[in-house]
Amino acid sequence: MLTTLAVENYRSLRDLVLPLARLTVVTGANGSGKSSLYRALRLLADTARNGAVAGLAREGGLPSTLWAGPEVHGRAVREGRSPVQGTRRTKPVGLRLGFAGDEFGYALDLGLPVPGESAFNLDPEFKREAVWHGPVLRPAALLADRAGPVVRTREPGGGWAEDPHRIGLTDSMLSEYADPRACPELLVVRERIRSWRFYDHFRTDADAPARQPRIGTRTPVLDHDGGDLAAALRTIQEFGDATALATAIDDAFPGAELSVHNTDGRFELRFHQHGLLRPLSAAELSDGTLRYLLWVAALLSPRPPELLVLNEPETSLHPELLPALAALVATAAKEAQIVVVSHAQPLVRALEQISGEVASLELEKEFGATVLAGQGRLDRPAWHWPKR
Template identity: 25%
Template sequence: MNQPHLRFLITKNYKNLSLDQVVRLKNLNIFIGSNGSGKSNFISCLKFLKDSLTKIPDESRSVSSFEDAVAQIGSNRILDVSVESPARVRLAYCFSFSPLPRDSSILDLNIFVNRDNARGISIAEEYLYSGENLYDSTAFTPFYYYKFHAREVGKGAVSVYDEPGQVSKTHFEGLDNIPTNFLGLTAIPRLLEDSQSPPENTPVYKIRRDLIELVSKWQFYNANNMDLNLIRMAEPKIGGSDIYLSSSGDNLPLVLDNLTLDNIHFDESINQAMKAILPNSHRLRPIRSGRLSLTVEWYFRDVKEAFYLNEMSDGTVRMLCWATILHSPVLPSLLVIDEPELGLHVSWMPILAEWIKKAAIKTQVIITTHSPDLLDYFTDCLENVFCFYSEDKTHFSIKTLSKEMLNDKLEEGWQLGDLYRVGDPSIGGWPW
């Protein structure tokens, strides 16, 4: 992948997820594993980072974005139950901005957690540095954009170029009053207000902007959270700028309208997608409902009158949502979909799989699934399948599959979904 993306995630003491070894993510990532194996916890780590960096603090409750984000993923229960409290939870995110390892950056967080105090959570240490190797400093010396709370709580340092353009010569500039109740990355502009060095001499400004821009475009969907009744009945107001479907899907007509207006090819793309699942589909389009609202009108071959979403089946509405997301000309920088197969006819699985693969050519995609029928259509890309497994029945790690690992069974005619159905130990078994 040449576009910026998440390269890997490292965790320590975070719930049941034990990711102490680097497992590199790709453009297409299919997560499989039993219920409770850590797939949702992995995604929660990603949501936590987005919420910490992009949500507006709730000043009325004196709650920071970081505190609210931690509360959303479990508050003090983020600490592994087998670890004695208080302790630190580590979350390290590696981002790639080019194929070169040196152009990767790691945001490394250590969060202090006191299990006996729901509000006993704070940033213990926070680092942002270049490279992608967390364990071998001999590979090359990382460049630290900043180090916060490393030697003393509330204190830190940020790298500054000695002279403009002299990227090989830097020094650290000390900082005080660094908060522990929200990510230091979000506080950089305030922390550097009194700095004597101009922004162009302080490299953290650019990397901060790049990181926040990347993470702010992450989008998360869970089929269980798609409110089909709300989608059918919703008539969003004209004029909104939405280009991404909401988590509930209730802004579907508005997103369809905006994407159609912004891209001349989207209308054809979404209609071709619907013909793939409903051959008699002729055309669907967002239309004005009243003077200020939008709805979706759907025409079928040899039928004069239009149908509306409240007349369509659950599966059809779900597939329209996935088609809108996956065929969008404005894909998010990371697209996460939890169990997209829910409520869909088995005959649509190859179509859904093809949509996912095509979207992953343009952006980074993470799919979690329990569907053997969907997995069958990822047999041709085993290296993109990540299996969450446990060696001690308590903590879960990730391993990647490969053709070599399953070659004998593939030559016998087995598909990936077949192996999942019968609980083959090579892929973690199903459903246990």
């Protein structure tokens, strides 16, 4: 389980270190940085697939994602006696992301390349990467250390391997040097990050993939577009927790039942509701009902991930469905660590009532930077970045 998440210089996340629990709910007003935190987690996950550079390019490149404020706010600015203005930079430009748990920690530092003749001078480069044992980075706990193109790995005896490995400056050591013989821990960290799962704003319009019949195959993991919804629900019924599935449906729609109709291999959803003479197909369901069924399929996956991140799952749901959604999230948290980003206070309160292990984190803005409400310097989890 991850216990700490750290972000530095990503959009409004100037210097954020958050404690994580088995079930963490992140709330805050509009513009407080919730979406930036969600995207930072996705960017961190992209690193394990060597997609960090491409992920930043989709957001406009590294310069457009960096913290837009000054390096420090002087006392006069904080007291309102002076306008915000630029200062002389004392640290190199960089975007830093990292996490830690009881077993392993990982951190990366992305920066701009040295100016040259290349047309790709805006491609960010990995300046530092580190994987360590335990919750806090210490020199003695380092397992793999990357500086520029050079990767060093720790040998079983405690020393460093004699022949360091060289990789491209835009490549992550997680994807390019996960050798089970040289450093099996690096491979473990990579595969754990690759198992992370993200769901964000399922489509429920008339042409949504979830409303269309589709050839069904065993589907332990719901696709991000929800197009394999019927197959995913049938997989839960046959190979997963069918009782939890029935409970989740009954909690939201008392007396309703769910079935999957198979016509020559094409799966189609059938929703049996009390008082109706025939079941409804996915094409006939309301946006809120369909979205709830999508969350059921995502959260009751027979193959739970290491980390499941949900972005505003309450979207398009009637307030009466939020207690059922909270119960569903709490059930899923027994098998996977979950982070929920939400601005729906009824959902947050329902989660706090159902689960005794939920950690509620409220984000707010302070001089344009996202901070954790009520967190002082001494309240932050212990965290150290690898130095360039």
